[in-house]
Amino acid sequence: MRELGTNKENTWCTGCGNFGILNAVKKAINSLVAEGVPLADIVMTSGIGCHGKIFDYLALSGIYGLHGRAIATAEGIKLANPKLTVISFGGDGDSLGEGLEHTLFAAKRNIDLTLILHNNGNYGLTTGQFSPLSTLGYKGLSTPFGSIENPFRPIPLLIEAGATFAARGFSAKPDHLASLIHQAALHKGFSFIEVMQPCVSYNNNYTELNNTVKMLDIVPANLNQAIDLAGDSDNVYLGVFVRKQLPVYNESLLGSFIPVKERFTLAQRRKMLGS
Amino acid sequence: MLQTNSLLPQMNKPKTILIGGKAGEGVKKAAQVIAALLCQNGYHVFQQDDYQSLIKGGHNFSGVSFAEEPVHTGYQKADLIVSLDKRSLQTHINDCNSGAIHCFNSDDCLQTMDQDSSVTLLGYPLNAMMKEVYSKPSNVSMAALAICFAWLGYSEELLCDTIAKEFKRDVEDNIRYAKEVFKLCHPDFLSTNLSIPQNSIPLLPGARLLSGNQAIAQGAWLAGLDFYYAYPMTPASSILHYLALKQQTYKTFAIHAESELAAANMAIGSVFAGARTAIGSSGGGFALMQEAFSLAGMAEAPLLCIVSSRPGPATGVSTYTAQEDLMFALYQGHGEFGRIVASPDSAARALTLTAELLSLAWEFQSPVILLTDKHLSESSADVAVSQVVESCSLPDEPNLTESTDTYNRYEFTDNGVSPLRFPGSDFGDDSLMIKWNSHEHHPSGLRTDSSESIKAMKDKRNLKSRGLQEATKNYQRIAVYGDSGPVVYAYGSTVLELREAAKHCSYKFRIVALIYLLPLAIDDLQDYIRDEAIVVEHSSTGTLATYLQQNLTLKIKKSILHYDGRPFDPIELALLIEEAIDA
Numbered sequence: 083m084r085e086l087g088t089n090k091e092n093t094w095c096t097g098c099g100n101f102g103i104l105n106a107v108k109k110a111i112n113s114l115v116a117e118g119v120p121l122a123d124i125v126m127t128s129g130i131g132c133h134g135k136i137f138d139y140l141a142l143s144g145i146y147g148l149h150g151r152a153i154a155t156a157e158g159i160k161l162a163n164p165k166l167t168v169i170s171f172g173g174d175g176d177s178l179g180e181g182l183e184h185t186l187f188a189a190k191r192n193i194d195l196t197l198i199l200h201n202n203g204n205y206g207l208t209t210g211q212f213s214p215l216s217t218l219g220y221k222g223l224s225t226p227f228g229s230i231e232n233p234f235r236p237i238p239l240l241i242e243a244g245a246t247f248a249a250r251g252f253s254a255k256p257d258h259l260a261s262l263i264h265q266a267a268l269h270k271g272f273s274f275i276e277v278m279q280p281c282v283s284y285n286n287n288y289t290e291l292n293n294t295v296k297m298l299d300i301v302p303a304n305l306n307q308a309i310d311l312a313g314d315s316d317n318v319y320l321g322v323f324v325r326k327q328l329p330v331y332n333e334s335l336l337g338s339f340i341p342v343k344e345r346f347t348l349a350q351r352r353k354m355l356g357s
Numbered sequence: 358m359l360q361t362n363s364l365l366p367q368m369n370k371p372k373t374i375l376i377g378g379k380a381g382e383g384v385k386k387a388a389q390v391i392a393a394l395l396c397q398n399g400y401h402v403f404q405q406d407d408y409q410s411l412i413k414g415g416h417n418f419s420g421v422s423f424a425e426e427p428v429h430t431g432y433q434k435a436d437l438i439v440s441l442d443k444r445s446l447q448t449h450i451n452d453c454n455s456g457a458i459h460c461f462n463s464d465d466c467l468q469t470m471d472q473d474s475s476v477t478l479l480g481y482p483l484n485a486m487m488k489e490v491y492s493k494p495s496n497v498s499m500a501a502l503a504i505c506f507a508w509l510g511y512s513e514e515l516l517c518d519t520i521a522k523e524f525k526r527d528v529e530d531n532i533r534y535a536k537e538v539f540k541l542c543h544p545d546f547l548s549t550n551l552s553i554p555q556n557s558i559p560l561l562p563g564a565r566l567l568s569g570n571q572a573i574a575q576g577a578w579l580a581g582l583d584f585y586y587a588y589p590m591t592p593a594s595s596i597l598h599y600l601a602l603k604q605q606t607y608k609t610f611a612i613h614a615e616s617e618l619a620a621a622n623m624a625i626g627s628v629f630a631g632a633r634t635a636i637g638s639s640g641g642g643f644a645l646m647q648e649a650f651s652l653a654g655m656a657e658a659p660l661l662c663i664v665s666s667r668p669g670p671a672t673g674v675s676t677y678t679a680q681e682d683l684m685f686a687l688y689q690g691h692g693e694f695g696r697i698v699a700s701p702d703s704a705a706r707a708l709t710l711t712a713e714l715l716s717l718a719w720e721f722q723s724p725v726i727l728l729t730d731k732h733l734s735e736s737s738a739d740v741a742v743s744q745v746v747e748s749c750s751l752p753d754e755p756n757l758t759e760s761t762d763t764y765n766r767y768e769f770t771d772n773g774v775s776p777l778r779f780p781g782s783d784f785g786d787d788s789l790m791i792k793w794n795s796h797e798h799h800p801s802g803l804r805t806d807s808s809e810s811i812k813a814m815k816d817k818r819n820l821k822s823r824g825l826q827e828a829t830k831n832y833q834r835i836a837v838y839g840d841s842g843p844v845v846y847a848y849g850s851t852v853l854e855l856r857e858a859a860k861h862c863s864y865k866f867r868i869v870a871l872i873y874l875l876p877l878a879i880d881d882l883q884d885y886i887r888d889e890a891i892v893v894e895h896s897s898t899g900t901l902a903t904y905l906q907q908n909l910t911l912k913i914k915k916s917i918l919h920y921d922g923r924p925f926d927p928i929e930l931a932l933l934i935e936e937a938i939d940a
Contacts, residue, residue: 090803120782122789127626130795138803143780143791145629146804148652151622154614158626158634161610162584163781166630184622187615335610341583342631343783346608348751351579354606356563356743 083112084121090138099253099279099288103200104136106256107169110263111142114167124167124267125159127152129176132207132281133200136171150180153188153197160195163342164332167267168195174213175205178234182214189243189272191331196266196273199236202281210284222284236276237312241305241324246271248324250312252295253279254288258320265322271330278318294318301325360841360865370860371403371424372551374508375435375452376501377445381413383498384441388419389737390523391505393566394515395423396739398553402566403853405431405736405924410591410675416444429703429856431736433926437508439501441465441483458549460504460542462497479545481538490534491527499531503538510550513539563743569733569850570595572704572740573637573663576711578607580751581719582661583632585611586620590642591675592731593665597637617642621649628658629793631779633715637663640682641672647690650724654694656793657767657775657818659718661711662689663727665734668922677922678731680849680895683904686728687875693815695822697829698875700728702836702852704738709749710872713832716751721774721825728874730895732850732924764789765800767814773821775800826876834878837885839867843914843938845891846905848874850924855893855934857927864938866891871901877908889914891937893930896920915940 086108094100115121126144128134129152137146147155156170177185177199185197204222205211211224215236219228237248247269251259259277266273278295280288298321302308308323346354374391378384385406392404400423408417420431433452438459440446443466446459453459453476463480481504487495499520506516516539517532524531567575574596577585587597600611614620620636627634636646643664653660666682668674686698699714701707711727718725755777764785768775778784780791792802797814799805838856842865847855852870859866869885871877889912892902897920905911915937919925 088803121787122780122782122785125780135804137792137794141790143789144793145626145656146792146794146796146802147625148622148648148795151618151649154619154622155626155629157619158584158586158623158628159630159780160626161612161623162627162630162632162634163779163783165783166781183615184619187619335612339608341608341610341627342779342781344608345581345583348579348581348753351581352746355575355579356746 084115086111086141088139088141092139094132094135095282097282098132099202099281100132100136100200102253102256103198103259103277103279104139106251106259106263107136107140107198109256109260110267113260113264114267119167123165124169126169126171127156127159128171129173129181131173131175131205132202133171133173133176150176151184152176153181154184156195157188157191157193160193160332161335161341163340164194164336165340169267170195170197171200172197173200174202174215178214178236185240186243189240189245189274192244192246192271192328193331194270194272194333196263196275198263199274199276200279201236201276202279202285203287204281204285206281206284210281235313237274237323238309240274241309241312244272245274245324246326246328247273247322248308248312249274249322250276250278250318250320252291252320253277254292255320262322269325271328291318295320297321298323361863369424369426371422371428371432373420373422373432373435373454374505375418375420375438375449376441376505377416377418377438377449378441378497378501379413380408380411380415380417382441383496384417384501385419387498387501387505388421389566390502390519392421392423392737394511394519395421395553396564396566400425400739401427402739403428403431403736404566404738405732407923408676416448418445418449428738429853430732430850430924430927432928434928437505439504441497441501458508479542481541483538486537486541487534490537491530493527493530496524496527496531496534499535500538503535504542507539507543507546508550510552562741564739564741566737567704567740567742568595568735568737569701569704569707569729570665570735571599572707573711573727573729573734574599574603575742576708577635577661577715578603578609579708579746579749580712580715581633581754582609582635582715584624584627584634585609585637586614586624586634587611587637588614588617588620588642590639592667592734593637593639593642593663595735596663617645618649621646622652624660625649625652625656625658628660629780631784633719635661635663635715637665639665639667640669640685643685643689651690651692651694652795653724654690654692654696654818655795657722658724658793659722660724661715661718661727662724664729666728666730668920674922676731678850678895678924679920679922680730680851680901682728683874683896683900686726687904689726694818695825696724696726696875697825697873698726698728699873700849700871701733702849702870702872704733705740705745706872707733708740708742708745712749712751717825717828719754720752720828721821722777723822723825728849730849733853764791766792766802767798767800767817769800769813769817772824773817773819774824829873829876832873834873835881836870836872837867838870839865842866843891844869844885844888845893845934846871846901847893848872848901851893851895854925854927854930858925858930858934861928861931862934864935866934866938879908882909886911891915891917891934893917894919
């Protein structure tokens, strides 16, 4: 078991759901490494917000990118070196606000990488404003009289966009979450995991979540059932909603070619251009 | 003392063909086919297109100017005009040189109009002939080709071979139609055709017709381009199209992303993984890439950014030319970090300069900008590609060596350039942790807010940027054309226009072409700042003139501004230069 930590002081609030996610990620990476995936082949990207600090606490190569753009950056990594296992982390605002287009297009392409959405229902690091996933009526500094927008339903949205693996975990169930991350990383195609996560400072829904989570026993038989279960407003189902095999963008583009390894030399390029 | 231009009487003005018609009629393709053929026959050629932002209808026209001497830009007035519709005839009725022939579609325009008596107007029933030949959709541009071939003195056989080679669809009908038109017009040109030799030995070994954007794409590829990310925006789009077409042979991947924001951030991901990468757009699209441009500055990502200007602001004028984005390019991005900006002054230079810039980006792990404009991007000229490629000196790509100590992405070094390593088991073992960060960071790449670290990292990046700017001295930073006379400053496609105008100006003048715009080659420019200068640019506010005065003790006698989206006609520009010199 590798520690996979860094010397960086952790600045998440005590009781933050991100601790559970961090532990689950470490556990999942350890199981991948135990199965023979070189640690050097696992890279990460993260956006900006509380979730993004996971970049500083994980001993993985990667890019701490721009708010909303980490998924696009992850796609660029995967295309240049498709041998890498790429995991991208996003918050509500990253993945479904500022970066919604990139999230949907990554799913549309079915590019082979994993997006972990830290759903804490608000913008924690900027002091609790409402997010694309905040409930109707959510009161924050920018919506003092309550949000007048309905939240997105991330899993139905991503299924419709083309994700071939979609699952939901809960930061308070790190072993289950670790298993989901492990499956997502091994899944060939775009994998999406929504992680339900209380924000202890601005949106502490821990008790409510704990009372409403239910485990999915099996992967739903069809997409309609998956969408119904994922969008259920009374029960927060945890587990895998969709798992299917479809053509993968990076393979359709590159075949077995690895751009960063199989490069023409300058002399070859000179000759080809000149002739 | 002013010197008159002694070459003037001996200079043959290039011949110009102009083909006009509706969008979708194949005007541009016909002009390109003719230009490529003239290029193969040893002529210097410049081919440019004037088109609107629409797919069918409207009015498009394409020009081909050619001569035995280099032709740097196209001419407005033509020696042969082929007007495929009434609007073309009306628009270009006065665009004729003395002795010109203006052929028109007599099925579309019944009456002849007022015209210069030295011009021969020839009407041909192009629609009626087309109806006789085609059963399927017709191609009136074949008539343009046939008329041009007859005027150039090319044979009917060459016309048929060329159509078979260049047009993949409806070859038989196209050839039949072209033959009919050729037979009809050929007698009219018996005494006037140019008798271009068809099988002459090429005067320019290896010369190929290349657009500025093709040259940019080839230059980037020469320097190792693996990925190009973009969202379509005229006039940069054809870089994306060209590289997409070359995917199989070049093993380079042109990705049309969901937005410019995606393109730029994907590009930085690919760079991180070890791929040589470029992005490109016009002003509006590049504005959307600015945040990622700053990320490249912070993360120290080598990234080539190509900006091809059109008139702005906002959507502006989509398909015309301008140089309004100089300050935008110089000050691209937020926050402080170094970059270089350079602009090619020809298609050939576009190839070498793009290669240089991508190499410099990697040597100094910095973003770099190639600034160009529609006139250079989309116009085509003959380029001796093999010669140009040979002349381009590039450093070998660095070998990545295994370091024994702990790797720090942003290690402090004597020149501010930290060792670059790539992720993956092919490039290092499990202990290699490579962290790129958009936040301010420690040498390890982990985030920091500490005052010492902020300062130290800014100093490191500034040190590196000074090295980058210094390294431009290894390359040609200015080009001077002409050996005496007043100094005229310009950059980009304006240099092409000035070089052509110099053939027609009654005074000699020297063109100082600024290839590197940031840093400005202050020391190289010292020889040219003593006299009063003329500055020529496609801008309404004179940003180049302002920029030069900010950086040089330069007295500007006259700022010639052109901002109607059109390139200068070289003869008009020659007159403006004469006026400026006389003033």
